[in-house]
Amino acid sequence: MDKRDFLDHLNRGETVEGGSEVHQMMHLISQEALKLTTELNGSYHTPEEIRALFSRLTGKAVDESFGLFPPFHTDCGINITVGKNVFINAGCCFQDQGGIIIGDGVLIGHQVVLATLNHGLDPNNRSSMHPASIVIGNNVWIGANATVLPGVTIGDGSVIAAGAVVNRDVPANVIVCGVPAKIIKRIETSRG
Numbered sequence: 001m002d003k004r005d006f007l008d009h010l011n012r013g014e015t016v017e018g019g020s021e022v023h024q025m026m027h028l029i030s031q032e033a034l035k036l037t038t039e040l041n042g043s044y045h046t047p048e049e050i051r052a053l054f055s056r057l058t059g060k061a062v063d064e065s066f067g068l069f070p071p072f073h074t075d076c077g078i079n080i081t082v083g084k085n086v087f088i089n090a091g092c093c094f095q096d097q098g099g100i101i102i103g104d105g106v107l108i109g110h111q112v113v114l115a116t117l118n119h120g121l122d123p124n125n126r127s128s129m130h131p132a133s134i135v136i137g138n139n140v141w142i143g144a145n146a147t148v149l150p151g152v153t154i155g156d157g158s159v160i161a162a163g164a165v166v167n168r169d170v171p172a173n174v175i176v177c178g179v180p181a182k183i184i185k186r187i188e189t190s191r192g
Helices: 003-011 021-042 046-056
Strands: 073-074 081-082 092-095 098-101 112-115 118-119 128-132 134-136 176-177 182-185
Touching: 021 046, 021 073, 046 081, 046 182
Parallel strands: 073 092, 081 098, 092 112, 098 134
Antiparallel strands: 118 128, 176 182
16 A cells, blocks of 8 residues: 555545554554654754645645744644645644645644544444544634544634634634534624
């Protein structure tokens, strides 16, 4: 199995059985991600160096407008896609095996967790994993310590309040907060 086959399996949302060839590939890719995140987090890097390291981690060039404050953690890396004018603050953890797509103009606060895998509920099959992508629309702001769970899409212009746990889709231009996150306000957008 190569990386493309691995990503195709995950992006189809197919189960990863514990001990399977896909699971073994997941561990191999995790080692590459750990090596790169250790390099990223181990010492000071200029913004240009951070963009270069993040591009290596994801396997895709990021725009020169991309910004990140380390430390940053991921156990895969190659299933993250980021748009332009994205900023990721310190301490974020992305579990991206299921796929993370981040639109343009997104701000991600301190210690945000984006998780794209669920384990099986049956205790006898707990090592199986179920991938589901997270899609973050344009101009979204995710506050500090928020957690976004597998399969969630966040609509353009929305705000995820600090500490929220987002377990279902969020429409465009709303503010959500709480555990689980609920809509508390609609955002009026300016016409320009």
